[in-house]
Amino acid sequence: MIPDFTAFCGELARLFEDVRQHRGGGVASYIPQLARADVDGFAVAVCTIDGQRFSIGDTTTRYCVQSTCKPINYAIALDQLGIDTVHPHVGREPSGHSFNEITLNARGLPHNPMINAGAIMCASLIAPDLSAADRFDTVLQTWGKLAGQPSVGFDNAVFLSERDTADRNFALAYFMRENGAFPDGTDLKATLDLYFQCCSITVDAPGMATIAATFANGGVCPLSNERVFTADPTKNCLSLMASCGLYDFSGEFAFTVGLPAKSGVSGALFITIADVCGIAIWSPRLDALGNSVRGVEFARRLAKAFAFDGLPET
Template sequence: MKTPVPDYLQHVLAQCHSNQLGALADYIPELAQADPNKLALALSTVDGTIYSTGDDEVEFTIQSMSKPFAYALAIHHLGLDAVLAKVGVEPSGEAFNQIALDKNNNLPKNPMINSGAITTHSLLPHEPEISRAENLRRFLSELAERELSFDDAVYASEVKTAFRNKSIGYMLRTVGVLNEDPDEIVNGYIQQCAIKVTVKDLAKMASVLANGGVQGSTGKRILSRAVVRQMLSVMMTCGMYDAAGDWLTTVGIPAKSGVAGGIFGALPGQVGIAVFSPKLDEHGNSVRGVEIFERLSRDMGLHVMEGTPSAQTIVQRRYILGTKQNVVVYELRGVLQFTESEMLLRILQDEPIANTCIVLDITNISLIHEVGARMLFEGVDRLIEDGHTVYVIDSEKLLEQKHSHQGHAVVIREELEVFLNKLVQQ
C-alpha cells in the first residue's frame, strides 16, 4: 500500500495552481526576474519524514524567513533577557519595512519587522574570520541537514537598493540600539536574507521547531524548548506582518514569510510545512502560499486552537492470528488526526501485497478528526486494492460511515473479541 499523503499534497497544489493574483517583489531587481509560475509544497513530520511536490528542488532565497532563526540563534547565544533588552515582542500592525520604533522605549517592536531583524542580526555570534551571516548559514545548514549557500547575485542586487534598510540602520544607530557601523550590520542582514533554500529544507527546519527543538531524523537537540517556545510565540503574533491577525484566525499555525515567495510554518507536536510561490500580496506574503496554508489547516485540522493532543504512536499493539487465513490485528489508541493518521498509513504501507485479513480496532481511539477518518478510509481502500480483506472495528460508533470511499462495507459495530471469535470459526 502506498500512503495517500503525497497524492493529497499534489491535489492541493493543483487546486491552487490557477491563482494568478499578486506581483513579484520588483523593488529587488533579482527577485523581479523570478519565474512567477514556480510552485512547491513540502511537509515534514516530527520524526523527520518528508513529503514534497511541485518545484521542490528549486532553490530560492530565504529572505525574511531567516528572521525567526536569527532570533533563536541570538537567544541561544546571549540569553532571552539580553535580546529583550534590544528587541520587543509586540505586534506592530505596520508594514515590515516601516521606519519606526516603539515610542515608549525607542526599541524595535519585534524581531520580525526589518528594524527588529537588523537589530537581531547585530546580536548574532561572530568572530574576525566568521561573519554573523556565515554563523547563521551554518546554523540553518544544521537544521536542513545539508550545506546551504549564499546567492551572491541576490545579495548584490539587494545591497544596491537597500536605501530604506540603511535608513533604518542609521535610525537604530542614532538612538543607541546599534553600537556598530550601521552599513556593516545592514549588509550582513541582507546577506543573511540571501541564503538559498528549497521547500524541503524549510520543512525540515520547521519540523525541528514542531518537535520542540529536537531533530527527528537524528534525535539531536538543536534548540532548547524555551527558545523554541519564544520563537514560535513571536512567529504566531508577528510572523505574517500586518496580516498576522487574519492569519491567526484562518490558518492558526506559527509561520513566517519571505519576499522571494516562501512561507514556512511549524505546528508544535505535529508538522512542519513550507510553500514557495513568488507572487506576493500587499502584505508581502505569497498569494498562493497563503491559500495553500489555509487549505491545509482547514482540511487537516491544523489550527493551533483546535487543541487536540498528538500521540507519539498510534499503534498500541500488532499481532497475527493463526487461522486458515492470515489475520493481522492492529489495536489503535489515542487520537486520530493528521499526524497519527500519517503515522498509521506509513506503518500499513509495509504490509506486503497478499491475501491477508487486516483488522483495525479503533475502540480505544478517543477522538477522530475529519481528516483522520478520511485518511483511514483512504488507507483501507488502498489495502483492499493490494488484495487484502480489511475490517474496522468500531464498537463505540466513532465513525459516521460504515463504507469506505470506494463503497466497501468495512466497519464492524462489534467488540473486537466477539468479531475475532467469529472470524476464527469461519
C-alpha cells in the same frame, strides 16, 4: 507521527493542484534577481517530527530565503544570549505596520524580530566579536543543521543587489542608532551586511520544510536528531511567528489559519505545526503586503482540511 502519512500526502497533493490555479499577485521587483523569478514556480514540502517527508512541484528550485531568515536569526540570538540580553533591544508585540515601516515602539525599540528593524537588531546581536566571515558562517552553519542536509546555499547576486538598494534598511538602522537601541559598540555597516547576507541564503522547499520541522520538534532536527536550539528559544520564536510572522497580515493569518508561520518576499512561507510537522511553500506571486498569494491560500486550505493545533474542526 502522522498515522496515515500516505493519505495526508494525497490531501496535500490535492490542495497543491487546487491552489496552483491561483494566478493573482506578482513577483517582487525591488531587485532584478527577484523580478526574474519564475512567476509560476510553485513547490510544497512537508517533513514530520519523525522525519517522514513528501514534496511536490518545483522541489529542486532553490530560492532566497529573504524574511524567513528573521526567526532563525532571532532564535540564534536567543540561544546565544537569552531573553534578558536580547529583549532590552527588541520588542515582542506585533507592529501592525508593513515590514519596513520606519517606526519604533514607545521604548524606542523595534516592535519585534519578525520585521526589518527587529531583524537588523537581531543581526547586531549575533556573535558581534567575531569577524564578518565567522558571523555569517555561524548563521549558515545553523541553517545547515536545521535543514539536516546540504540543501542550503548563498546567492551572491541577491546579496549585492540587496545592499545596493537598501536605503530603507540603512534608514531603519540609523533611526535605531539615534534612539540608542543597539548594544554599545555595534558596527552598523557590518550588521547590515550580515542582515543582507542572511536574506540571500538559499534553500529548496524540502530543506525549508525540515527547518520548520526542527522548530516543530522543539529544536531537534528530525533527520539528524541533532539538537540545534534549546527548547526555550524555539518556543519563544514560535510565539512571535504566531503573532508577527506575516507582517501586517499576521492578525488575519492567526485568525484564519492559527499556526506559527513566516513569510518572505521571495514567495517563501514556512509553517510550523508543533509536535507534528513543518511545511514549506514557495510561490513568488505576492499580494500587496508582500506575502505569497498561493502560500497564504495553501495555509488557509490546510487549516480547513485538518484540525491542527487544537483548533476545532468546522
